[in-house]
Amino acid sequence: MNTALWQKLDQAARNITPFLLTLVLVFISVLPTRIPIYAEVAPVLALVAVYHWAIYRPNLMPIWAVFLLGLFQDLLSGMPLGIYCLVFLTVYGLALTQRRFFAGKSFYIYWMGFVVIAFVAAVESWLVGSIWHFTLLNFETVLFQYLVSLGIFPIVAWIFLRWQQTFLHQEYDAAG
Amino acid sequence: MEQRPSAILRIAAPLRSLVQRFMYLGLIIGAFGLMLIGKIDAVVIDKVRAEVTNVVAPILQGLSQPIATINQGVENVKDLTIVREENVRLKEENARLLQWQMVARKLEAENAALKALIATVGDKKPRFISARVIAGTLGAFSNTMVVNAGSAHGLKKGQAVLSDAGLVGRVMDVSNQSARVLLLTDINSRIPVVISSTRTRAIMAGNNTTRPKLIHLPPNARVNPSERIVTSGQGGAFPPGLPVGVVAAVSDGGVEVQLHARYHQIEFVRVADFGLTGFVDTSILNPGAGTSKPQRR
Numbered sequence: 147m148n149t150a151l152w153q154k155l156d157q158a159a160r161n162i163t164p165f166l167l168t169l170v171l172v173f174i175s176v177l178p179t180r181i182p183i184y185a186e187v188a189p190v191l192a193l194v195a196v197y198h199w200a201i202y203r204p205n206l207m208p209i210w211a212v213f214l215l216g217l218f219q220d221l222l223s224g225m226p227l228g229i230y231c232l233v234f235l236t237v238y239g240l241a242l243t244q245r246r247f248f249a250g251k252s253f254y255i256y257w258m259g260f261v262v263i264a265f266v267a268a269v270e271s272w273l274v275g276s277i278w279h280f281t282l283l284n285f286e287t288v289l290f291q292y293l294v295s296l297g298i299f300p301i302v303a304w305i306f307l308r309w310q311q312t313f314l315h316q317e318y319d320a321a322g
Numbered sequence: 323m324e325q326r327p328s329a330i331l332r333i334a335a336p337l338r339s340l341v342q343r344f345m346y347l348g349l350i351i352g353a354f355g356l357m358l359i360g361k362i363d364a365v366v367i368d369k370v371r372a373e374v375t376n377v378v379a380p381i382l383q384g385l386s387q388p389i390a391t392i393n394q395g396v397e398n399v400k401d402l403t404i405v406r407e408e409n410v411r412l413k414e415e416n417a418r419l420l421q422w423q424m425v426a427r428k429l430e431a432e433n434a435a436l437k438a439l440i441a442t443v444g445d446k447k448p449r450f451i452s453a454r455v456i457a458g459t460l461g462a463f464s465n466t467m468v469v470n471a472g473s474a475h476g477l478k479k480g481q482a483v484l485s486d487a488g489l490v491g492r493v494m495d496v497s498n499q500s501a502r503v504l505l506l507t508d509i510n511s512r513i514p515v516v517i518s519s520t521r522t523r524a525i526m527a528g529n530n531t532t533r534p535k536l537i538h539l540p541p542n543a544r545v546n547p548s549e550r551i552v553t554s555g556q557g558g559a560f561p562p563g564l565p566v567g568v569v570a571a572v573s574d575g576g577v578e579v580q581l582h583a584r585y586h587q588i589e590f591v592r593v594a595d596f597g598l599t600g601f602v603d604t605s606i607l608n609p610g611a612g613t614s615k616p617q618r619r
Contacts, residue, residue: 228353
């Protein structure tokens with residue numbers, strides 16, 4: 147009984163890590179980095195996380211959690227509320243529908259998937275932001291931010307892949 | 323016996339996906355709803371944002387500390403490598419500045435004598451509150467910073483925020499232990515400024531790029547590159563004469579301003595309390611905060 151309880155607690159603690167790790171990424175992305183040009187095009191790291199968990203462990207990253215993470219991103223970064231909620235949900239939805247396609251594919255395919263989906267996210271955020279402010283925002287910055295996020299993707303994704311192999315191994319690993 | 327769980331699953335699985343689909347749609351509508359609320363009632367959103375930031379501030383401060391340390395280490399190494407050239411440069415600069423100091427002393431004395439002669443009303447001396455920048459986002463969507471001082475330290479909405487180089491922005495919303503600063507580059511930022519050599523007044527409007535633009539220039543105003551821009555003090559938001567930047571480019575598209583403040587380098591800011599009310603009288607919005615006037619009988 148006691149061991150069963152501990153096992154359950156242990157499992158619960160492990161299962162909440164995808165959400166917590168993503169939340170940490172939200173925090174990190176709003177920290178002042180003090181790197182000259184990078185500061186203006188610092189990527190939204192949580193985008194990588196949402197994409198990753200949608201493909202590998204959607205059961206540990208429910209939709210409401212994605213919404214909550216977007217809300218945190220909006221609140222902390224000073225964005226109009228709701229924009230990143232929408233963008234995160236879009237990325238999550240798109241990744242979820244293509245989940246079967248990514249199952250068992252190589253890392254590069256998985257990376258290319260992000261290249262496409264993150265572009266949709268970049269255009270969407272720019273479009274919605276422009277409509278909200280009623281003026282065309284600078285797309286160049288958005289584009290560079292997108293490119294930087296592509297470069298950062300392997301680092302974050304690699305950490306998450308390691309994490310799930312080490313701590314979430316009880317779950318089925320293959321998508322689908 | 324073995325049929326039963328699968329039968330349940332057969333019904334439950336599509337139902338689950340249906341619920342999920344509805345939830346997905348609902349949350350997307352929720353996101354649009356939030357945007358709409360932000361458009362309609364920005365004050366409520368600002369309040370929520372300030373409170374959430376206040377709760378998260380200790381975490382951000384903890385996380386930003388190692389970055390600051392790493393940065394200091396890098397800076398130290400960088401400084402060591404250029405210490406000789408830097409020394410030569412500083413000596414030259416020092417000689418030049420000493421000359422300027424003499425000029426400034428003379429002008430200061432002259433200014434004081436003239437002011438005494440015509441009995442001007444002096445500007446209020448500000449009270450400065452120094453704070454560390456614990457979070458900040460620059461870029462196409464928002465340009466704000468979070469500092470680790472709040473209403474408990476005397477910060478109020480609308481106060482001017484300065485760095486060693488010049489004006490940084492103004493306090494946008496305040497909670498107990500943290501405050502958010504709207505940077506001059508943000509699309510919501512509008513600052514009354516004056517071109518210091520010609521005394522041409524204008525409004526400096528942020529546009530989410532590194533270079534804000536001057537708008538509402540008087541017709542036929544002549545603006546030349548590298549002219550200095552300072553706050554005009556109009557509207558009572560900021561005191562006059564705070565250094566803002568220089569004119570970077572003049573074209574048909576408008577007048578672009580290169581700011582003195584280097585946002586990515588700023589570690590500490592000074593929030594200046596000039597005792598001014600700011601753009602809007604916030605006491606109307608939250609009656610408890612303002613000084614209550616005596617009731618008329």
